[in-house]
Amino acid sequence: MTHILVVDDDKQLLRALRIALTARGYEVSLAPDGTSGLLAAQRGPLDLVIVDLGLPDLDGVRVVEALRGWSATPIIVLSARLTEESKIDALDAGADDYVTKPFAIGELLARVRAALRRSVPVEQIPIVRTDAFTVDLTARRVLGADGTEIRLTPTEWHVLEMLVRNPDRLITHRQMLHEVWGPRYETETNYLRVHMANLRRKLEPEPSRPRHLRTDPGLGYRFTP
């Protein structure tokens, strides 16, 4: 579910936003000041952050800057300040949007949708991680746990890609042979054995005890992140 963090010291507004956002199907976290907001942001991945500029401990601009230090999550800034400078400062610090209080809740929700829509291309990069390796499907690259590149042959990549695109789902011998080698090779399960062995040798910490590239005896193979 889409996860939104709201940082604001106005209890009443916080409650109103929680209700409005939850009603739209967002998962909402709340933080009453900048420090706890940053802590909450570090705890888990967020899809959007809404920050008030007037916080009791930190200036909201500081919060935006801190967040931008390590995260690309979209940020919407709220503020009662009317001066132009504060808007500019916040946007230049890395905020994605700026809403002046008082605002209509419907407008804020529209801006939330716009910000989330924009961030989709960034978020949805197909990268699959396990504790042993990372598969970047767009770059066609596999990195080991230590970040070194692991080189795969064309067939190995094709097999791995098919498994990784269907996490936790069983891929039958037939399906895989059909997709990778073609319709006429659906009985050549030998091929699978050899190439799966090679993949495991390159990717699994203990190739003989595979934890991510698993075998379903008699049926096929399965990737578990």
Place this chain on the structure above:
Amino acid sequence: MTHILVVDDDKQLLRALRIALTARGYEVSLAPDGTSGLLAAQRGPLDLVIVDLGLPDLDGVRVVEALRGWSATPIIVLSARLTEESKIDALDAGADDYVTKPFAIGELLARVRAALRRSVPVEQIPIVRTDAFTVDLTARRVLGADGTEIRLTPTEWHVLEMLVRNPDRLITHRQMLHEVWGPRYETETNYLRVHMANLRRKLEPEPSRPRHLRTDPGLGYRFTP
């Protein structure tokens, strides 16, 4: 240079924006109505579009929708309308931001910077450096480690550009042949071998042991900075 299209029927505002944006180093195109705005957008690649909602021919929201049909260029909407619905409509149609008239020019500029910053990851990689050579994509130039210019042929440049614009990403033979030579040459992998060899001879310290222009056997080539 960053190219911005402004669509508005208010001549005075148009002039003010042109001056303000040009002064900031942006390249500015102007269009007085929606139709000519869309035409201008189709003519060449844009980095940002600013649209007024109140246009003489089309509603600004229609313009936004039309643009979004084929382009991901960031869009900022201007409007004198105060109703909440119009903002929501515009943002949901695909606009990235919404500014109410009258606005301070400084705020608009900040929002322009914010919108451009967001779109950066897609567009902007003007200069790429490695320890052996530097590629300036805008100037179409390559410099060696000692700063001397390295001359590339048109095809060499086209190939190198495609690789450098996608660092660490695999470019398949097919993709490269399609883009550089055209759809009918997708099987002529010989071409690639010859031109990659030439590029390596010019760019790599040890052409036979390439470190930046790498080959993924059976798949394609890859640039690693």
Place this chain on the structure above:
DNA sequence: CCTGATCTTGATGACTTCTTGACGACGTCC
């Protein structure tokens, strides 16, 4: 029309990847 640069084309050897067959380990079913 000539000249120099650039691109295409073909041939070669080195290398990588794939296929193929054999063998033992494991689990299941009778």
Place this chain on the structure above:
DNA sequence: GGACGTCGTCAAGAAGTCATCAAGATCAGG
């Protein structure tokens, strides 16, 4: 407990791909 089938492993030969070179074809500019 033994026979059977499936799986993982290994190694060697076959097939394919790549880098490199050089010569012919093509193109642009003078």
